[in-house]
Ligand SMILES: Nc1ncnc2c1ncn2[C@@H]1O[C@H](COP(=O)(O)OP(=O)(O)OP(=O)(O)O)[C@@H](O)[C@H]1O
């Protein structure tokens with residue numbers, strides 16, 4: 058995309074968002090059409106946000122909550138991606154492996170990741186380990202599916218060219234199999250990151266010592282809508298930033314398609 | 317060295333009621349440094365012949381050997397140039413050409429001069445660091461040819477390598493291949509739909525029939541080319557205007573027509 062086109066898109070996005078904030082302001086503060094008990098006005102939300110940043114809320118400051126949540130989500134995401142992409146490569150490459158693993162997969166897939174939370178807590182307690190387990194379960198699946206589909210849709214001639222050139226096994230995996238499936242792998246990674254983030258926030262709602270989900274949970278118990286909204290805002294912005302970062306990595310990694 | 321020999325080769329796809337006899341009783345020898353083209357109607361089994369030499373398919377009966385050794389698997393001694401190029405799009409031109417040499421465990425110092433020579437031979441020096449999608453079809457096919465040549469293979473296998481190119485690029489590539497064949501003669505098995513291309517490039521042309529994939533006739537071109545001194549002519553259209561060329565072309569063409 059050209060610089061001007063990008064600027065224009067950014068301007069449009071900015072004006073949409075400003076319009077939304079103005080509407081919010083009009084509906085709450087100015088006209089009172091929505092009562093502040095149900096939905097906080099911009100000022101209350103701003104105040105709650107400042108409180109969250111410092112002195113803090115639900116036991117810690119915003120930075121501590123965010124660092125805690127991000128550590129878990131990135132740890133879980135990386136673990137899930139490493140496992141999921143490896144398994145996906147194996148299942149895409151070997152019909153035998155696929156025949157063995159797929160039935161287990163079909164059995165477990167209809168279970169929503171959040172349904173694992175009770176078992177995870179029972180096994181691993183309310184701490185971080187249980188959350189990592191649930192994140193891994195949630196984030197693992199899209200990686201496996203997309204990677205194995207990616208491998209299976211590689212053109213036959215790519216394999217044949219690689220055989221003809223006498224490519225040894227590990228170089229084949231690293232320089233042919235993985236790059237050829239990389240576009241599909243990244244589709245999986247994007248879905249997986251979303252799943253990891255959603256699942257983490259949900260898991261923290263159930264029980265946590267710190268984290269952005271805990272803020273939401275405590276704010277609900279305190280009947281503090283402005284804080285809920287602030288925390289939701291933080292969840293949204295963090296999710297957006299992570300996707301943005303992954304998109305940046307993807308463009309670098311797939312530069313050979315567009316360079 | 318590099319001679320290919322088909323000894324009474326048959327190929328059947330599938331089994332039982334759905335079995336399809338693709339090839340039967342193919343016997344053909346391509347001598348060292350000889351350029352043999354195969355022409356024949358669509359579906360007669362040309363690609364299957366080439367894929368068996370490459371090691372991608374196994375004959376159902378008979379033997380295929382290169383330099384007397386039976387073919388068991390694909391390998392860099394039998395380099396293939398695919399119709400759809402089959403380059404690695406995530407590797408640069410240099411990376412693509414270099415891959416086979418790295419697989420032979422050559423050091424960078426050993427590979428560099430070979431890759432540079434291949435780039436020069438195919439007029440690709442200025443695009444060494446480009447990715448395949450940045451190149452035109454003709455250039456991509458030149459990369460594929462360079463990738464095959466640099467392996468220093470015993471035989472080169474080309475399945476309609478210029479089929480995906482437009483007419484002008486095709487002519488340029490044909491001239492290029494003739495130039496290459498003179499500079500650096502190879503054993504080549506070349507498949508094409510174009511009779512003109514076969515007569516222009518090959519030492520011998522094998523004509524395949526439609527029924528049960530047999531070789532119907534083998535036409536010697538080389539003796540005519542030498543006698544008529546086609547090699548003195550610079551451009552492809554000059555060769556194609558020669559009476560001897562026209563005569564060979566139409567006799568092969570007639571033989572093919574009987575098949576349709
Ligand atoms: N893997 C396969 N499985 C089953 N049948 C096949 C397979 N490969 C080729 N065939 C059949 O074998 C016959 C010969 O095919 P082949 O591709 O060798 O023909 P061809 O002469 O190269 O044709 P074209 O000129 O159209 O490329 C065809 O009838 C084709 O359908």
Ligand SMILES: [Mg+2]
Nearest residue numbers: 362363364475
């Ligand atoms: Mg064919």
